[in-house]
Amino acid sequence: MTSHQAILAVVRRIPRGRVATYGLVARLAGYARQPRLAGYALRHADDSVPWHRVVNAAGTISPRADPDSVPLQQSLLEAEGVEFDHRYRIDLRRFLWRPRGGHRQAVKQPKRSPSG
DNA sequence: AGGTTGACAAAGG
DNA sequence: GCCTTTGCCAACC
Numbered sequence: 001m002t003s004h005q006a007i008l009a010v011v012r013r014i015p016r017g018r019v020a021t022y023g024l025v026a027r028l029a030g031y032a033r034q035p036r037l038a039g040y041a042l043r044h045a046d047d048s049v050p051w052h053r054v055v056n057a058a059g060t061i062s063p064r065a066d067p068d069s070v071p072l073q074q075s076l077l078e079a080e081g082v083e084f085d086h087r088y089r090i091d092l093r094r095f096l097w098r099p100r101g102g103h104r105q106a107v108k109q110p111k112r113s114p115s116g
Numbered sequence: 117a118g119g120t121t122g123a124c125a126a127a128g129g
Numbered sequence: 130g131c132c133t134t135t136g137c138c139a140a141c142c
Contacts, residue, residue, distance in 0.1 A: 003139065003140090004140095021124085021125085022123075022124050022125080023124065023125060023126095026124085031138085031139085033125085033136085033137055033138080034124085034137065034138055034139075035123095035124040035125060035137090036121095036122050036123085036124050036125090036137080036138080036139085037122090037124090037137095037138070037139060037140085038123080038124080039122070039123035039124065040122065040123080040139075040140065041123095042123060043122095043123070051123085054123080055123090056123080056124060056125085057124070057125055057126085058125095061123090062123045062124080063123080064123045065123090069123085073123095
């Protein structure tokens with residue numbers, strides 16, 4: 001099980017009409033504190049992966065090498081019922097994927113600060 | 117085997 | 130709420 005496989009496996013679990021952040025996908029895949037790795041894995045993803053359901057923590061579509069992919073991702077999400085703001089932003093409060101139903105993550109991630 | 121990059125995230129002003 | 134700085138680690142060359 002490579003990191004890419006683990007991350008792509010999580011992305012596949014994102015239900016239709018919902019979105020997940022890079023950080024959420026990364027930590028669910030067992031790679032907490034590495035949201036960039038999620039994006040890196042998506043680069044190697046095929047069309048078989050719902051890559052369009054992954055956005056950044058701000059709820060916006062992260063631009064990449066292909067500028068056409070940005071409106072494309074928005075179009076794909078809107079087709080699933082995901083709504084965008086006038087600032088091209090998604091309300092994560094409503095469309096963020098809840099893998100466990102609770103606001104608490106399934107895996108316990110280590111704290112960044114020793115004293116909190 | 118080492119330095120730099122990267123589809124990001126959290127904290128402070 | 131937006132912008133800037135800092136962190137983080139695997140993948141890339």
